[in-house]
Amino acid sequence: MSKRPALLVLVRHAESARNQAKKGSVYFADDAARQVVRGVPDHLIDLTADGHKQAEQTGHAIRERFGVFDYVYTSGYARTVQTAEGILGAYTSQERDSMRVRTNIFVRERDPGFAYDMTTAEAEAAFPWLNEYWHTFGGFMARPPGGESLADVTGRVHTFLDTLFRDRPGQKIMVVTHGGTLRCFRFLLERWGYQQAQRWPEGQTPANCGVTTYRVAASGEQLELEDYNRVYWTVGSASDGI
Known part of the structure; x- marks a missing residue:
């Protein structure tokens, strides 16, 4: 009998x-760049119009490839909830x-801390x-x-995976999550060492809706990697960051 989810x-x-x-930058380039989202907490950041289209296009590919899931998890952040809704709209x-x-x-993005809304110049001045x-x-x-560090986030993801392994053996699971959290999933599922987890390899930063x-x-x-960061949409641009 399987001790892990089937998918x-x-x-x-x-x-x-x-x-x-x-x-794709760590901080905002300048005050003008951050005005649209300044003061909006991370869990309330919405998708862009292109983001909604990416989710819809990805949903059709996911339905065709994987069919129906038993459980779909999101982090509860607006951008993951809206992405899941776009994907499930294909069903x-x-x-x-x-x-x-x-x-x-447990699958939310890392807490970005005090520099969340800072420009590069402000962050360098505040934390030299x-x-x-x-x-x-x-x-x-x-x-x-x-x-939080990504090592901190990995502790949360470990708890989430333990729950899946206990409660969802043999089932099909989809998780809509965040870029940093994805690195933590890979660290655990693929048994990465610390050095491998320091940064994404060149060209492997997860794409939006990857x-x-x-x-x-x-x-x-155990679960084995079948493929990584496959993109099915043709609108907008893949973005780094959270």
Whole structure:
């Protein structure tokens, strides 16, 4: 008997307003760049118009490839909820009724900390030691001031996976989550070392609505990577960041 879900599909959320404003940078370039989303907490950031289209196009591909899921999880953040809604829009009402949609706080994005709404110049002025600290500890262990490291997030993801392994053996699961959280899933499921987890390899930053697939091994003991970051949409632009 399988001790793992039969299928685990991880989807990064579609393009968000914050992705669009930051254009892949860690901080905002300037005050003009952040005005659209300034003061909006991370969990309330919406998708862009292109993001909604990305989710809809991805939904048709997911339905054709994987069929109906037993459970669909989101982080509860607006951008993951809206992405899941766009994906599930490709299914018939009867199919949607058969899938259980749940929120799980353990798969939320890392807490970005005090520099969340800062420009590059503001962050460098407020935390002049940060670049050296980040260089010393690396992108997996270092914590943004007031925030979480990816190692912290991995602890949450571990708890989520333990719950899946206990409660969802043999089932088909989709999780709509965030870019940083996806790295934590890969760290655990693929048994990465700390050095491998420091940064995404060149060209492997997860795309908006990138689809990563794991299937249970013949032994039923572990999930194996089938493919990573497959993109099915043709509108908008893939964005880095959360």
